[in-house]
Amino acid sequence: MKQKNIFSSETVKEIEGIGPKTGKVLADAGIKTLEDFRRADIKRLSKTTGIAGRVLSAWKSSAVLQRIIGIDRQIAEVLVKNNIRDLIVLRNANPKKILEIIKSAREPKDKYNIIPDTYTKIVTLEKVLMWQCSVNTSHIAPGGFGAPARLSADGYINIWIIREYETKFSTLGSIFIAGRHIYTLEPPDRNNAATDNYLTAGRIFPGSYSSFVRTDGTRGWRIELKNVPARSDIQIHKGSHPEHTWGCILPGMDKGNDRVYDSDTAMKTIKAQVESSGTNPDITVNVCGVPISIINEPPTQPPSTPPTSSGGGW
Structure with missing residues (x-):
């Protein structure tokens, strides 16, 4: 019977730390490809091979992360070392933090780089966002590609709000949610002032906030x-x-200057990503970043009438 050909990019040698000797031990245990590793029972494999479970677990995580186009053996090793060990964690991580981790891994540390100097691939924020976006497909939920795939009945999702610029009238920043990038507008820093007037109300303090959907x-x-x-x-x-x-x-x-555009589409995008995480996901909104102050002119459009509220929330 003719054996199926295995592409070199699919073999376990694509996992950092697995050399020819260990590769043979794994092959004798039936683990020849990355997909074999992804499906492996770590406890059983540890008993069969004598390899420590924590080592096998890290290798399995590397194999899982390499499902994503653009994540190779070096990048996967860095992510695993920084506790990004599965696709849901990757999807929910702060993309700017991922980029910082990868850049740090290329810097010499005691004459050793996790990512060697010979590594020529350039990793940008846009590439990290593409990795996170691609998790929304069949990598987690089998049965073909779909956008987005439902991750679980009761999953979780992180929303990252990173403040970037501040004017006299507003704070501008970005939302990152499951690989999507959306702009944000908040009041300026007025020491968390809770008033029902946009001219005196302030943005909230940074922090991680458990959140929920309201309809x-x-x-x-x-x-x-x-x-x-x-x-x-x-x-x-x-x-x-x-x-x-x-x-x-x-x-x-x-x-634009003290404004964002097409908020309706932005809300629909956020809604789609939250709903892709399950029927009742745990939502965490992470607010961070120290915005750079810039000078601008007052808004040219007259104020509209906001809805009635209390506690400075609308």
Whole structure:
């Protein structure tokens, strides 16, 4: 019977730390390819081969991460060493932090680089976002490619809000959610002032906030942050201008001076990613970053009338 050909890129040698001798031990145990490793029972394999379970577990994680186009043996090793060991963790990680980890691995440490000087591939933020986006397909849920695939009945998802620029009237930044990049607008830093006036209300303090979906009333689908210090009704909701927020985060597909654009599409994008994570996912909104102050002119458009609220949340 003719044996199936195995491409060299699919063999276990594509995992850092596996040489010819160990490769033969694994092959004798039936582990010849990356896919064999992904399906392996680590406890059973450890008994069969005599290789420590923690080592096999790290190798299996490397094999899993290499499902993603662009993640090779060197990048996978770096991610595993930094506790990014499966696709859901990869999908939910701060993409800028991933990029920092990879850049750090290329710097000499005691005459040793985790990623050697001979490595020529360039990793950018856009590539990291592509890795995270691709997790939404059949890598997790088998049965062909779909966008996005449902990860679990009750999964979790991280939303990263990274503040970048601050003016007299607003704070502009980015949302990263499962590989999607969306712009944000918040009030400027006014020491977390909770007022119902966009001219005096401030953005919330940085932190990680457990959050939940709200659909009640006439305001549509939105995400509300829990336990925000000295604030209430802090949400990610539709809006475009500083006068649309008294502390909430407004998403948009593009940005301008003290405004974001196409907030409706941005909210639909966020909604799709949250719903792809399960029927009732745990949501964490991480707010971070120290924005750079810039000078600008007052908004040219007249203020609109925001909805009524309390606690500086709308």
